[in-house]
Amino acid sequence: MSSETTRRPLIGVSTYLEAKASWGVWELPAALLPAGYPRLVQAAGGLTAMLPPDDPSYADEVVARLDGVVIAGGPDVDPSCYGSEREERTGPPARERDAWELALIGAALASGTPLLGICRGMQLLNVALGGTLVQHLEGHVEAVGVFGTHGVKPVPGTLYESIAPDASTAVPTYHHQAVDRLGKDLIASAHAEDGTVEAVELPSPNWVLGVQWHPEMGEDLRVMTALVGAARPRG
Numbered sequence: 001m002s003s004e005t006t007r008r009p010l011i012g013v014s015t016y017l018e019a020k021a022s023w024g025v026w027e028l029p030a031a032l033l034p035a036g037y038p039r040l041v042q043a044a045g046g047l048t049a050m051l052p053p054d055d056p057s058y059a060d061e062v063v064a065r066l067d068g069v070v071i072a073g074g075p076d077v078d079p080s081c082y083g084s085e086r087e088e089r090t091g092p093p094a095r096e097r098d099a100w101e102l103a104l105i106g107a108a109l110a111s112g113t114p115l116l117g118i119c120r121g122m123q124l125l126n127v128a129l130g131g132t133l134v135q136h137l138e139g140h141v142e143a144v145g146v147f148g149t150h151g152v153k154p155v156p157g158t159l160y161e162s163i164a165p166d167a168s169t170a171v172p173t174y175h176h177q178a179v180d181r182l183g184k185d186l187i188a189s190a191h192a193e194d195g196t197v198e199a200v201e202l203p204s205p206n207w208v209l210g211v212q213w214h215p216e217m218g219e220d221l222r223v224m225t226a227l228v229g230a231a232r233p234r235g
Contacts, residue, residue, distance in 0.1 A: 009067035009231035011046040013037050014101050014121070016074055017053045017094075036216030037072055044224035046231065053096045056103035063107035068114040068231030071101050071121030073214055076177055079135065082127045087135040089176070102128050114207040114230040116223065119175050122200060122210025129183025137178045137196065147172045147217050152198040158189035159209055160199045163226045171198075171213035171220070178212065 013033060021030035031052030038048040051062065051069075063069060076091040078098050101121070105128045108115040117125040123133055140148070151168035154161035179197040182188065189209075190199035202208040207230040215223050 009046045009228050010049055010065075011041045011068040011070060011228065011231060012049045012051045012062065012066040012104075013041065013070040014072050014097070014104060015050050015052045016072075017097060033072065034216065036214075037070065040216045040221070040224045041070070041228070044221050044228045046224075046228040051100075051104065053100040056099050059100070059103035059107040060110070063104060063111055063113050066113060068116070068227050069104055069108045070227070071105060071115070071117045071124055073119035073121060073174075075120065076135075077120065077123050077127055077133060079133075081124075082132045084132065084135070089136040098124070109206075109208065112206070114227055115209070116227045117200075117210035118216070119212060119214055122212050123177060123179065125208070125210045126179050126183045126186060126200060129186055131183030131186065132180040134178045134180045137176055140173055140175050140178070140192075140196065147174045147214060149173065150192055152190045152192055152213065154199070155187070155189045155191070158187065158199075159201045159204070159207070159226075160189035160211075163209075163222050164220075169220070171211075171215070172217035173213045174217075175212060 015031045015033040018030050018032055020027055021032055033050055041048045075094045078093040078095055079086050079090060081098055101124050105125055149170050150173055152171050153168050154164060179200060185202055186200045188197045189201045192198050198212045200210045211223060
């Protein structure tokens with residue numbers, strides 16, 4: 001068996017950049033990623049590379065070294081990224097992260113690198129393609145700091161339906177923003193019971209999927225396994 005068929009795909013996952021984090025005796029600035037993300041990639045058969053915010057001009061070079069890209073969940077996208085004014089309940093901006101992740105998305109789309117957006121990552125994918133967001137949505141956060149669960153229904157004939165064909169899959173959820181106007185060429189591929197867009201994708205032959213929920217907080221490996229399966233090592 002050749003090394004090309006045995007090498008595990010390298011999946012880059014974007015990270016937070018926090019002004020202060022604590023561990024052991026230290027309290028320092030940190031690039032961090034909840035452990036659920038690398039554990040999910042590993043359980044799905046991939047290797048994880050953390051991608052802390054960097055100069056956006058380096059995104060093409062970074063993505064060229066990866067087999068797949070995950071844009072992780074996190075803070076609200078700055079409304080200026082989609083031409084809107086900040087509303088009262090929109091969180092503080094993370095402009096350095098917005099710029100870096102938008103560049104990663106652009107590089108992945110341009111190179112055909114498999115791309116998965118999770119929660120904020122799905123929203124930023126939509127924004128990168130010219131879409132807009134609902135800045136506050138009721139009913140998708142159980143309590144502050146507590147993940148809830150609700151069902152999502154796939155749209156027939158979509159990539160997401162091929163991954164999770166169940167009529168309604170219960171998913172871990174924690175978000176107060178959502179897709180409003182879809183970005184260019186994106187299609188909705190799953191909805192919540194209240195009609196909220198819960199997954200978006202680009203038509204084949206791209207492997208580009210965004211999910212509004214947090215698979216890293218559950219036990220369903222199907223979405224990440226599909227990304228890892230689409231991520232073919234390049235040499």
